[in-house]
Amino acid sequence: MGNKPGRPKNQTARREALVDAAGRAIAERGLEGLRIKDIAAEAGMSAGSVLYYYPEMGELVLEVHRGAVERYLAARQGAVDGATGAAARLRALVGSGLPGGSGDAVHGLLFELHRRADRSSGHATLMASLFAREVALYATVLEVGAAVGEFTLTEPVADVARNLVALEDGYGLHIVSRNAELTPDVARRLLLGYARTVTGCPVL
Amino acid sequence: MGNKPGRPKNQTARREALVDAAGRAIAERGLEGLRIKDIAAEAGMSAGSVLYYYPEMGELVLEVHRGAVERYLAARQGAVDGATGAAARLRALVGSGLPGGSGDAVHGLLFELHRRADRSSGHATLMASLFAREVALYATVLEVGAAVGEFTLTEPVADVARNLVALEDGYGLHIVSRNAELTPDVARRLLLGYARTVTGCPVL
DNA sequence: CCATTGTTTGAATCCGATCTCAAAGAAGTA
DNA sequence: TACTTCTTTGAGATCGGATTCAAACAATGG
Numbered sequence: 001m002g003n004k005p006g007r008p009k010n011q012t013a014r015r016e017a018l019v020d021a022a023g024r025a026i027a028e029r030g031l032e033g034l035r036i037k038d039i040a041a042e043a044g045m046s047a048g049s050v051l052y053y054y055p056e057m058g059e060l061v062l063e064v065h066r067g068a069v070e071r072y073l074a075a076r077q078g079a080v081d082g083a084t085g086a087a088a089r090l091r092a093l094v095g096s097g098l099p100g101g102s103g104d105a106v107h108g109l110l111f112e113l114h115r116r117a118d119r120s121s122g123h124a125t126l127m128a129s130l131f132a133r134e135v136a137l138y139a140t141v142l143e144v145g146a147a148v149g150e151f152t153l154t155e156p157v158a159d160v161a162r163n164l165v166a167l168e169d170g171y172g173l174h175i176v177s178r179n180a181e182l183t184p185d186v187a188r189r190l191l192l193g194y195a196r197t198v199t200g201c202p203v204l
Numbered sequence: 205m206g207n208k209p210g211r212p213k214n215q216t217a218r219r220e221a222l223v224d225a226a227g228r229a230i231a232e233r234g235l236e237g238l239r240i241k242d243i244a245a246e247a248g249m250s251a252g253s254v255l256y257y258y259p260e261m262g263e264l265v266l267e268v269h270r271g272a273v274e275r276y277l278a279a280r281q282g283a284v285d286g287a288t289g290a291a292a293r294l295r296a297l298v299g300s301g302l303p304g305g306s307g308d309a310v311h312g313l314l315f316e317l318h319r320r321a322d323r324s325s326g327h328a329t330l331m332a333s334l335f336a337r338e339v340a341l342y343a344t345v346l347e348v349g350a351a352v353g354e355f356t357l358t359e360p361v362a363d364v365a366r367n368l369v370a371l372e373d374g375y376g377l378h379i380v381s382r383n384a385e386l387t388p389d390v391a392r393r394l395l396l397g398y399a400r401t402v403t404g405c406p407v408l
Numbered sequence: 409c410c411a412t413t414g415t416t417t418g419a420a421t422c423c424g425a426t427c428t429c430a431a432a433g434a435a436g437t438a
Numbered sequence: 439t440a441c442t443t444c445t446t447t448g449a450g451a452t453c454g455g456a457t458t459c460a461a462a463c464a465a466t467g468g
Contacts, residue, residue: 006393011444011445012384014445022310030233030323031236031237035424035425035426036425036426036427037425037426043361045446045447046446046447046448047425047426047427047447047448048255048427048428048429048445048446048447048448049445049446049447051426051427051428052445052446055427057379057426102322108322112376114381115319117380117382118234118306118312118380118381118382119234121382124381124382124383127378127381127383128378128381128382128383128384128385129382131385131386132385133380154401155250155397157400159394159397162394163371163394163397163398165374166370166371166375166378166394167367167370167371167374168372168374169369169373169377170369170370170372170373170374170377171320171370171374173373173374173377174331174332174335174373176321176322177318177321177328177331177332178321178322178325178328178332179321179328179331179332179335180332181335181336182335190363190366190367190370193359193367194367194398197358197359197401197402198401215414215415218415218423239454239455239456240455240456240457241455241456249416249417250416250417250418250459251417251418251455251456251457252415252417252418252457252459253415253417254415255456255457255458256415259457261456355421
């Protein structure tokens with residue numbers, strides 16, 4: 001009855017290793033250049049093992065996307081939590097939402113994965129949920145700031161929050177794409193400029 | 205001396221047909237799914253001919269990108285020219301900068317091609333130049349509007365223009381990626397909302 | 409009409425990557 | 439230890455697409 005089968009299944013650990021390896025492979029060579037052998041090499045196992053755990057490559061990529069989204073959101077949440085005061089929290093949020101440069105691994109990976117959204121509904125859902133949760137992050141900071149009196153909003157919070165995330169995405173895209181005019185610093189300045197006018201908070 | 209060689213070279217026409225066909229193929233199946241045979245079929249010729257004119261596939265794709273950027277900018281310029289009054293021109297510009305839906309062919313193609321920017325400097329240059337020219341378009345409209353007195357800008361024109369383009373890109377990305385919350389209408393409303401606050405022009 | 413050069417094609421070939429599978433290995437149980 | 443089940447591997451088989459190429463074809467100059 002309570003019989004345990006032969007070998008223990010530590011599939012979860014193995015899968016995690018593969019997702020991790022695939023993430024690195026994608027970041028390096030891009031989705032287009034993703035090869036099973038590369039993932040295997042990156043994970044230190046054979047190509048056959050990759051197929052054993054993920055017969056469908058799309059499933060693995062989707063898992064990578066899920067993980068990247070969660071980690072990214074956690075990092076941003078952490079950035080907010082680490083700051084004190086509405087203005088500082090907003091600055092932290094902006095700072096955590098822009099790529100650090102064209103080589104930024106996290107943003108690069110996310111944009112790469114977002115590419116799948118127009119053809120795979122799984123990726124589309126992830127991308128939409130990421131957007132919604134980022135908006136929620138901004139909305140909270142803005143609302144608290146308004147409640148405390150640090151911010152004076154003239155536009156609906158929901159609108160401002162969405163614009164901030166859209167600005168991040170727009171500028172982020174160009175930064176990752178190596179637009180020389182749009183350095184992270186310039187983008188941050190522009191984003192904070194918008195935040196300033198719309199919150200009426202001069203110290204931003 | 206002045207001898208003309210045998211057959212006339214109407215390579216240009218042939219190349220244009222191929223660029224056109226490749227554009228359609230990319231729009232349909234995406235860059236990742238781009239196959240020589242598809243381009244050939246789309247252009248009504250054989251696979252060999254494609255190689256004859258474009259031994260290097262990247263060259264063809266770059267040509268597609270060039271064409272798409274030019275046509276897109278021309279269309280936007282046309283949209284501006286077709287409107288009278290600063291506010292109307294700005295609205296026209298915004299309208300021409302957002303995808304009409306997740307199936308928008310032009311924006312879909314452009315975003316698809318922009319993906320190459322992080323690995324191909326040719327595409328990166330094109331993307332950067334597109335951004336700069338879109339900014340210039342907005343800047344002109346804004347400056348004229350300010351000169352005429354329709355707009356009252358509190359921020360530098362260059363900043364506002366860049367933010368508008370970044371918003372377009374950010375929202376455009378999500379629209380093409382089938383984010384259900386971000387319909388073209390919502391995005392336009394948000395963009396115009398920003399334009400209104402920053403120009404002080406209530407009729408936007 | 410002949411010669412010359414440009415163009416097109418499709419069949420043969422090559423190439424790289426995925427997929428299949430049988431056999432070996434490892435970890436637990438009885 | 440014997441047995442069972444899970445896991446891993448690597449060597450082909452297989453697949454799809456790119457590339458080569460020789461031969462056919464077209465247009466023009468002489």
